[in-house]
Amino acid sequence: MVVSRNKLLTALDVGSSKVCCFIARFVNNDDFEIIGIGHQISKGIKAGLVVDMQKTEDSIRSAIDSAEKMAGEKIKETYICFSGAKTSSEIITEETLVAGDIIGNMDLKRVVQQVKPNLKHDYEIMHELPIGFSIDGTVGIRDPRGMFGSKLGIQTHILSALSGTMNNLRLCAERGHVSVKGFALSSYTAGLVTMVEDELRLGATLIDIGEGTTSISVFSNNEMIYATSIPIGGGHITSDIVRGLGTPSVHAERIKTLYGNVFPGSNDDRDILEVPSLGEEDSNLNQVPRTILLGIIRPRVEEILEMVREKIEMSGVCAIAGRRVVLTGGSSQLHGITELAARVLDKQVRIGKPINIPGLAEATDGPAFSACAGLLFFATRKSIPVIEEVNNLSWKKYKGNNLTKLGKWLLQNF
Secondary structure, three states, X not given: OOOOOOOEEEEEEEOOOEXXXXXXXXXXXXXXXXXXXXXXXXXXXXXXXXXXXXXXXXXXXXXXXXXHHHHOOOOOEEEEEEOOOOEEEEEEEEEEEOOOOEOOHHHHHHHHHOOOOOOOOOEEEEEEEEEEEEXXXXXXXXXXXXXXXXXXXXXXXXXXXXXXXXXXXXXXXXHOOOEEEEEEEHXXXXXXXXXXXXHHHHOEEEEEEOOOOEEEEEEEOOEEEEEEEEOOOHHHHHHHXXXXXXXXXXXXXXXXXXXXXXXXXXXXXXXXXXXXXXXXXXXXXXXXXXXXHHHHHHHHHHHHHHHHHHHHHHHOOOOOOOOEEEEEOHHHHOEOHHHHHHHHHOOEEEEOOOOOOOOOOHHHOOHHHHHHHHHHHHHHOOOOOOOOOOEOOOHHHHOOOXXXXXXXXXHHHO
C-alpha cells in the first residue's frame, strides 16, 4: 500500500483495556512525526471482540477526538489494529512449471495466482505475506527472476480473521465519520517497532500480553511466519486479585501495577498492603501481606507462559523461531516477568517498546503502545521491507484478469 506523503496518517489500536489513536504527519518524503495522541479506556470490547457497538463507538470517538485536538487537525480515515482469538494462520506452498528455461514476470504472476487460501466460514484475509521463493526445491530465494529452473514455487503466510470483528470495528469508526483504510494484527505491528533488525532476520517471537488476550507472532527473514493467540491476558490477573483479596477492580488493577511481582522479595512477609474491601468504604482497609499477592499473581502468569510455550511447540516453527523472545503489551511490565518467561520458555527474553518513533510522548513510549506505533510503520512500509499491505479487501476482488495485491507488490518491487 502506498500512502500519500501529503496527507496525515492515522493509526488506531482497539484493545480490551484501551483505545489508542496516533496521528502523524510526513516531515519529508519518507519520515513521519507523531503530532497527535489520544487514548481512552476501552468499553464494549472483550477478548478483542466487539460486545457492545455503542460503547465501542464512543471509546473510538473519544480517542480520535483527543488526538485531533492535540494535532489541531481533523482526520477522515484511519488504519485499525486489533488482537483476538478469532484469527487463523496458514502457510501455503504452491509450485508451477516455468514456461522457458529462464524465470520471468509471467512465471511469477502464474505462481502467485495459484495461491488459494483455505478460508474458514465467515473469515476473510487480513495479511498476505510472501515468505520466499523456491526453484527446483531450493528454498530461500528472494528474487527468482532471471534465474534458470524448471519449477518455481512460492511460500505465503495467510492470516485471516473473523469477518464480523472487522465489520463491527469498521462500522463503529464510520459512525464517527472516519473511514477505515485497512486492518492489521496488533502483534504483527508491535513486532515491527520493538524488534531489532537481527531479531527480525534471524528469528524471534513476539508475545503481546494484552488485557483480554495474549498474542504470539513468530518472525524470520524479516517477515511474520506464524501468528496465534490465547484468550487469557492481564485482565485475568486483575480478576484473580479481585477474587483473592475481595477488593474492587479499580483497586485490584492499582495494586497489581504498584506492588505486583512474580518472585518473592526478602521483605514480602513484613510488607503489608492496605486493601479496600468490596462493598465497603475506602476507609475500611484490610491488612494483607505482600506475599499473598504474589501467591495470586504468579500462578496465572505461569499459566499464560505455559500456554504460550505449548502454542509455539505445536506451531511447527519452533526451530525457526530461534531463542529470542520479545515481551510487549501493558501486562509485560509486571515485575519479574522477563525472568519467569526465560525459565518457562527456555529462551532469552527482553521487554520491547517502540524504537525510534519521532514525536512519541514519554507517557506513550512504553510496551502498552507498541502496536499503535507499529501500525504507522506498517502502513508506510517503514524501517523493514513490509511486503504485505494493510487492507480490508478480499481475495475474491482480485479474481479474473488482474494480479492479486501480492502479485502487484512483486512486480512493483522487483
